[in-house]
Amino acid sequence: MSSAVLIQWILAHLNYWVVLLFMAVESSFIPFPSEVIVPPAAWKSMSDPSMVLPLVVVFATLGADIGALVNYYLSRWLGRPLVYRFANSRFGHLCLIDEEAVRKAETYFVRHGATATLIGRFVPAVRQLISIPAGLSGMPIGRFLLYTTIGAAGWNTILAAIGWGIYRFTDLKTVDDVVTLATTYSHELGYCILAIVALAVFFVYLKSRRRKSGSSDEMD
Numbered sequence: 001m002s003s004a005v006l007i008q009w010i011l012a013h014l015n016y017w018v019v020l021l022f023m024a025v026e027s028s029f030i031p032f033p034s035e036v037i038v039p040p041a042a043w044k045s046m047s048d049p050s051m052v053l054p055l056v057v058v059f060a061t062l063g064a065d066i067g068a069l070v071n072y073y074l075s076r077w078l079g080r081p082l083v084y085r086f087a088n089s090r091f092g093h094l095c096l097i098d099e100e101a102v103r104k105a106e107t108y109f110v111r112h113g114a115t116a117t118l119i120g121r122f123v124p125a126v127r128q129l130i131s132i133p134a135g136l137s138g139m140p141i142g143r144f145l146l147y148t149t150i151g152a153a154g155w156n157t158i159l160a161a162i163g164w165g166i167y168r169f170t171d172l173k174t175v176d177d178v179v180t181l182a183t184t185y186s187h188e189l190g191y192c193i194l195a196i197v198a199l200a201v202f203f204v205y206l207k208s209r210r211r212k213s214g215s216s217d218e219m220d
Contacts, residue, residue, distance in 0.1 A: 011175040014041050016055060020063040027067025027128060027152070029074075034060075038156050040175040042163025053164060057156045064121075064152035065145065068131040072144060075135030109133035117144055121151030 010018060019041050026032040038060050045051040109116040109130060117139070120130035134144050166178050 010036065011040055011179070014044050014051075014175070016051065016059040019056060020059045020066075023060045023063030023156075024066040024070075025063075027064040027131075028070045029128070029132075034155070034159060036179055038159035039163035039166065040178045042160035043167045043175065043178045044163075046164065046167040053160060057153065057160050060156040060160075061149060061153045064156065065149055068117075068148045068152070069145070071129070071131035072135040072139075072141070075132045076138065079136070105129035106133040106136065109137065115147060118147040118151040121148070121155045127155070 010022060014037075019037055022032060022037050023034060026034045026037065038056065041051065041056045041060070042053055045053045045056055105120070109120070117130055117134050121127050131144075131148070163178060
């Protein structure tokens, strides 16, 4: 089955379970764009009583958690040598994974620490693979699942908002058009949200530094 036929089948059979299944696939090592799933499902929920928008986000996030856990445990059990061997294998390349992609995700994880599993969900080319270095490092499963859920929920909310906005503010009335428009703008919105989060963290950091500096001055 070609990817075009598969996508057409998904768009024709959208429901919560299809959303959960293919978001699990998208979040694992198998490449599949989340823009094909969440925005059309959100768009459909605006006119189809069988689906509601909040549950689209819930099921998409549950699917993302499942796929992330697959990557996490496989990486933890296999270890770095086998993970990189897979990345350099023919099957790994068929999954659009190579050594450079895995190394990029691992570098991102090392640079940003455990929170990389959260903010990495907004970064293209890192989002699907950020669970691998988390598993390789032996990150505690509770913290991993918490950060993954928050990050995935944030990303899925952005995608759902795109689907909602397309329904409310455009004349696009087919799921194929929704996929095209959602793919065009999802990355830009993701980077905007990431920049806002980074600024908020920076201001909180500055405020805490000033508070500590004030306390030190009072003690002197």
